[in-house]
Structure formats: C-alpha cells, structure tokens
Amino acid sequence: MKTKMTLKAVLGVGLLAVLAIGMLTAAAAQTGQTAQPERWLHVRVESTDGKGELVRVNMPLSLAEKLLPAVRNERLRDGKVTINEAKMNGVDLRAVLEAVRTTRDGEFVTVQSNDTDVKVAKKEGYLYVNARENKKDKKTQVEIKVPMTVVDALLSSGSNELDLVAAVRALSKHGDSELVMVKDEKNIVRVWLDSKNTSE
DSSP states (O other), X not given: OHHHHHHHHHHHHHHHXXXXXXXXXXXXXXXXXXXXXXXXXXXEEEEOSSSOOEEEEEEEHHHHHHHGGGOOSSSEETTXXXXXXXXXXXXXXXXXXXXXXXXXXEEEEEEEOSSEEEEEEEETTEEEEEEEEXXXXXXXXXXEEEEHHHHHHHTTSOTTEEEHHHHHHHHTTSOSEEEEEEEOSSEEEEEEEESOSSOO
C-alpha cells in the first residue's frame, strides 16, 4: 500500500508537467505568429499503429504567454491552473513540488515491480520523472525533464494554483531541451524546446 501512494505522488508530479505542456499545446492550436528569434515549443505526435498519422505543433513561447490568460475553463483561468486536491488522490501536489524544489540533488523515488518502473530525481537544476509500464497488453514509456526554475515559477502563484504563464516565461530562458517523451504501442509523443520555428 505504501508503494502505491508513492507511485501516485510520482505520477502526480509527472501529470503536472504534462498538464502544463498540454495547456500550451491546446493554446497553440488556436493561432500562429512569428516573432524575433526566440524560444519555440514543439509537440510531435506520431501514430505507430500503421495509420500513418502525424501531428506537429510549433509555437513561440511568447504566443503561449499571451494565449494562456485568454483560455478560461473549469480549472484554467488567467493563465493559472487551480489544483483540486480531492482529485489528486490525497496527494498535495504543491507540497510535493515545493519539497523537491528545496532539497538537494538526488534520486528521490524508485518504484520497481514486475510491470512498472518509476523514478523521480533532481539533478543539475532539472526534475526528472521516468516511468515504464511493461504489462502484457500495454507497454508505455514516459520521460519528463523540467527545469527547476519552471517548477519555481509554477509555484509562484496562490496556494491552490499553478502559474502557467510564469512557467512559460521561465521556460523561455532555457536552451534547447527535450521536455517530454511518451511511447506506447499506438503513439510516440515528443515535446521539446529550441529556437527553430519548424519541427523535425
């Protein structure tokens, strides 16, 4: 039972990173604009199930910074995501991120079982979440790398909010970086940051 709670906390951290990037992706689908050379967020979703589908999203971070406050729904308002602790299975995601942010580098969580491996670590200014699911009918690999300055920016808002606009601003100050990679039997999803206005 203790391992499952730890796994939920680890997956909660990973979910946060994916949520922030997912909100940027959703905003990118609404418009496109070119600016001076700047940081671009790229998302590539490639179908591996034989359908040959490919989706590419390329968005300047300055556009994401402007669009995020314009998106208003149940949990996202004014560029901030409201955290509903009741829906996080009892895990205080903000407290988890704050604890990771203020501690020294290290490997914090390692969960290994016959069908699941999860590792959460902090190293050289980045938060890493790696997870692999090796079930007979489902194989999934997730790799997330988030700069700690982005985690700081996410936590800069109120106690029950994550500030996505501040996170985008912090992300714009980083060099080329792989942020998220997810592979399963149907898709390969890749999210990365660079200064190119086109993707691979």
